[in-house]
Amino acid sequence: MPADVSATHPDVKYSVPVALHVVDRPRLYDLLDLGAESPVTLVSASAGWGKTVLLASWLGARAVERPAWLTVGPADDTPDTFWRAVATSLAAVVGAPADALLRRVADDRSGTDLADRVADAVRHVVGPAVLVLDEVHQITSPEVWTGLHRWITAPPEGVRLVVLTRRDPPWPLHRLRLAGLLAEVRASDLAFVPPEARELFALVGVELTTDQLELLVRRTDGWAAGLRLAALPLRAPGADVASFLASFSGDDRTVTAYLQSEVLEPQSERVLRFLEKICILDLVCAELADAVTGDDDGAAMLAELSASNLFVQAVGEGGRWFRLPGFVTDVLRSRMVEPRARRDLYRRAAEWYRRRSLPEAAIRLALAGGLLPLAAELVGVHDVGLVLRGRGRELDTMLAAVPRDALLAHPELAAGLAGARMVYGRDEELADLIGAAEARLEALPAPRARRVRLVLDLIALADARLRGDLDGLAAACRRIPLDPGELAELGLAGWDLVRVLTLSNQGTAELWLGELDAAEVHLRAATEAEPAVGLVLPRVNALAQLALLECARGHLTLARTEARAVVARATATGSAPTIQVVSAYLALAWAHLDSGELSEVDPWLRKAEEVAAAAPEPHVALTMAVLRAHRRAENDPEAALLGLQTRTRALAPSVVPARLLDRSLLAQAELAVQLHDPVRGRSALAGLQAHDTPEAVVALAGMHLLEGDPDGAEQLLAGLGGGPSTVRTQVATDLLWALAAAARGDDEAALGSLDRALHTAAPHELRRPLTARADGLRRLLSRRIERGTGAAAFAVELMSRLSRQLDPAPDPARRTPTPLTPRETVILRYLSSTLGNSEIAAELSVSINTVKTHQQTVYRKLGVGGRREAVRRARELRLL
Known part of the structure; x- marks a missing residue:
């Protein structure tokens, strides 16, 4: 299985392929233009029909604005990896505000509703954009196909989709056609007609008569790969065109045989040896070619082969990476009959990627070459980094393809697959994988065994977290x-x-x-x-x-x-x-x-x-x-x-x-206290596992107060020793001291403890421990405000809450004839404190004249002549 390394080279994965030495095909460009009337255009044909070249040349010829390209690989065969890749591709071209939304999807490792989130983001696209999905036949996931189908049936207006595939997708195509949602380009459309074939041959310097040309087009059914192959011998000096046409049928089987005998065999030993070695790779650059072949002429060879426009095709910008056409690599790989030589090529390629810290590609190549010991070593070193950086599903896809017995025989592979599955909640075969890894740890060298042990501990960590086992975590x-x-x-x-x-x-x-x-x-x-x-x-x-x-x-x-x-x-x-x-x-x-x-x-x-x-x-x-x-x-x-x-x-x-x-x-x-139900409160506290925590002591002290036993409450609070450890328990403790002292008639001690509670709670706006004791607190808080407190604003506001809580609907007969405004009500509450007008103005961030104006209005509405009388009258009316 060839390695899919496009995910390792995002410049290739998301780049429009370079279309060189191509025939201009206006009739197909027009067909693609017309496809814009439908949300999706399906370009479906087997290998060699020129799907990718057509789309690349159409984008250039029509100067299509904002083209996004995604070359799909095996690593994209899960919903989250696929839709993250789609989001990455689109984010580069759609502009604000959709680009920001798409980048969030691309960075999201949760895998939650990504297809719908991409569709929602695309609906923010202003103006047309085109997304080309190439090699979509690589997708086997039903969930991915379902997500794409939802996109088509509820198409966003901002993006047109073009799907390139060797096989028809599992969609109800007839219904999509009837609904006008699908445009199609098939092999019959892609087939070269004689004028196009003549231009193709002219590019390589071959001239044929009209009859010869039409015969060759008929023999190949216009198949681009067949025509390109036929052009190679015909351009040789003194080529016997008639003899060639008599023996060349142009179908797949004949072309394969022809490719073997007439195209590959005549190549120089140097070219053939080079092709046979690099054919294990889907993508190749000069440095990688040198590593695989053991020579130093990779750059020259790739340039020479690219010029023929047959054996390699430039991919992405910069001309650094090349791809071998599928029909060529299939034939070349079939010639690799020596297992040892084959493994050596894969080993060299894997080691090249390892040296460049590209472990995912290295692992794929090692597995493709059947190099399980090398793959195990690579996984042992890199699985944690891959999984924690969101590549767990890709690692799962790679390792799940390994035969089970072979996988379980390598602790690093078993642990790697278990870790990949654990991180996104897939528990399939986890116990077997973990057991196999643990059972064979001793067979590994000590450093590798320690790495596997760490992976197993990380799996135990994730498992405990998912189960909520905090002690285990x-x-x-x-x-x-x-x-x-x-x-x-x-x-x-x-x-x-x-x-x-x-x-x-x-x-x-x-x-x-x-x-x-x-x-x-x-x-x-x-x-x-x-x-x-x-x-x-x-x-x-x-x-x-x-x-x-x-x-x-x-x-x-x-x-x-x-x-x-x-x-x-x-x-x-x-x-x-x-x-x-x-x-x-x-x-x-x-x-x-x-x-x-x-x-x-x-x-x-x-x-x-x-x-x-x-x-x-x-x-x-x-x-x-x-x-x-x-x-x-x-x-x-x-x-x-x-x-x-x-x-x-x-x-x-x-x-x-x-x-x-x-x-x-x-x-x-605490709820039982609100209900004045000490029986249920005691019952709840009896079930505590820890009775000596500050929270438990405070709760039990509160129960004593509820039962009319302030001495018992104070005895418990005094036993806290070093004092509460948090603001919460400090506020609750001081409040209970205040209420207990008030219950004993010691107002001074009560007011002192309450002041400490207010000072502690005010900076944090911590109100619920105080409002939960509203019944016993209101009178005491009112006196505290009258006597003065350093937390005056907090105390006055708290008093207002307690009043609303205890008196939600005062008797209409006792209301002031002229209601106070909200601001006047606030001023009235401050008047009940010891703050002067300048201090009230500072608390409210207003001028002292504003305070005086509101103060006089309050006096007038209450029918009083001064501050003390206003406070007394407000209490009669239950405004305080």
């Missing part, structure tokens, strides 16, 4: 070395990617297991250690987890800022719908919830749920359930508690760690 990460020197010694290409991936996942596991300080160390190291070229998703994952970590600590404003930056980056790189971004969505939902910005919670929860539906992780599901319950409790705490209990029971049998199950139980206890 942490354990797998600990087995992988993080020291750059130790990793580099393995001789593994992409070792720097391994470090980033491991740091990101280790920090992720620690975060969800509640080890916040250790998590921060590893996550920040992951963001700083990213290589210049390589992974996007592990860095996105680390940044998203850091945003969630800040939210867990209570740093809500910082969490929102960091999470929004992650979402913007993920959107720009096409990774927004991946599990690596979920934590950013959760952080935004959580931060808005705890800030009291309830309308902003649901959109972020929906985004998290959309991703989790495709890639479910139990710890994410439980966290979403907790956040959803707190959101629902704003209107119906009873339903919120019951729903959370049901969801937690459903997730408990999974691998959710005890720390996360405890988080759900603590949330249930």
Whole structure:
């Protein structure tokens, strides 16, 4: 099997082929022009009919604007690789805004809805563009064909599609014809007519009579390859045209035999030897030709053969790369009967690509040549880099073609295939592949065995992450070395990617297991250690987890800022719908919830749920359930508690760690407090695995308060020792101290503790721990505002929330006759504090005269003459 190296040379894969020494064919150009009336033009004919040359010359002759070209290869035979390649091709020609959308698809490694996203992006194309898909018969994936069919049946206006293939695609062609969606160019159209054949022969200096020309066209049915082959002997001096025409039939079988005996055999030994060696390659350049042949005349030979326009054809701009026509390589490869010589050619080609750090092409050539030991060594060195840079499906395609017994006999091949499949969630034969790799590790030299062991540890890491096994994920990460020197010694290409991936996942596991300080160390190291070229998703994952970590600590404003930056980056790189971004969505939902910005919670929860539906992780599901319950409790705490209990029971049998199950139980206890139900609160706390965490102690202290036992609450809070570790627990602790002191009648202690809670919560806009205790807090907060506080603006705004929460609809009879405007209401709340007018003006960023004007209006509407009387009257009217 020849190696497909076009993916290694994007300048070739996406370049319009060079059309030299070609016949101008206006009748076919007109046919292609007419095809613009349909969304797709199908050019279907077997090898040698000149499909590629026709399209290349048509684009030039008609000066077609914005032509995009994609030469399809075996590596494109999956939906994600195919549509990423299509997006790359189109992005280079369509212009804004479609180009940015297409580049996001091209960079997206999630493989999610890429066909639809390409179609949506193309609908933003302004003006006509043409996309040529060459060699489409290489595609076997039904999903790719289905995506192309959807494109045709719902065609975007901005791009016309031209498909070049040796076989008809698996589409309902008759229905597409009837619907006017399909234009076609067939072999009968591509066949040379006598005037075109005369021009073809004239290009090589051959003159034939009209009868001779028409006979030759009939013999070949106008087949371009047959005519070109026939032209070679006819241009020789003194050629016997009549004898030649008598023996030349022009059909495939005859042309093959003719190619063997009359075209190849007469070539010099030097040319023939060169052709027989380079025919293993789909693409060849001078340097590669020299490596394969062992000579140093590759450049001269390719130039000489290109001039004949038969044996090699220039591909792409610059004239550096050449391709042998298929009908020539088929014959040449059939002549390679010596297995050892054949293997040696493939080995030389593979080694050439390896030396140039092009491992994918090297592996393909090694496998094509049956060089499994070499392929195994290459895979062992390069599989991690290929997989982590998004080439897992291509590696899967290559290795899946190896006979099973041979594959399992080579640990590096088995582990490489397992790793390729694990990274995109394909679990087919994973256990067998991993078992085979582990069973044969001892047969490998020590350095190679260590590389395979690392790959197996990375597979265990990915498996644990997919299953939500955070303890298993942490354990797998600990087995992988993080020291750059130790990793580099393995001789593994992409070792720097391994470090980033491991740091990101280790920090992720620690975060969800509640080890916040250790998590921060590893996550920040992951963001700083990213290589210049390589992974996007592990860095996105680390940044998203850091945003969630800040939210867990209570740093809500910082969490929102960091999470929004992650979402913007993920959107720009096409990774927004991946599990690596979920934590950013959760952080935004959580931060808005705890800030009291309830309308902003649901959109972020929906985004998290959309991703989790495709890639479910139990710890994410439980966290979403907790956040959803707190959101629902704003209107119906009873339903919120019951729903959370049901969801937690459903997730408990999974691998959710005890720390996360405890988080759900603590949330249930908090909801029970809102319902004034200490029985259910105690029941939830009894199920905790860890009773000595600050969160558990604070929750139990809150239960004592609910039961009318402030002394018991204070005794528990005093036992916290070194003090709370996060803003959240600090605010909750100070608040409970305040409420307990107030319950004992110690107003001074209560006001002091409340002031500490306000000072801690205000910079982070952390409101929910305070509003959750609205019943006991409002009177105390009102007195705190009257006595003064350094967090006056936060306290006044919080008081407004508590008033709306506890008195959503005041008695109309007690309302002020002339309602206050929103600005006047704000001024009234500040009047209840100890701030002077200049301080109020500074808080509101207005002038002192504006404050005085609103102040006088408030007095007038309330029917009072001063500040103290205004506050008293506002309380009577329940405006404060």
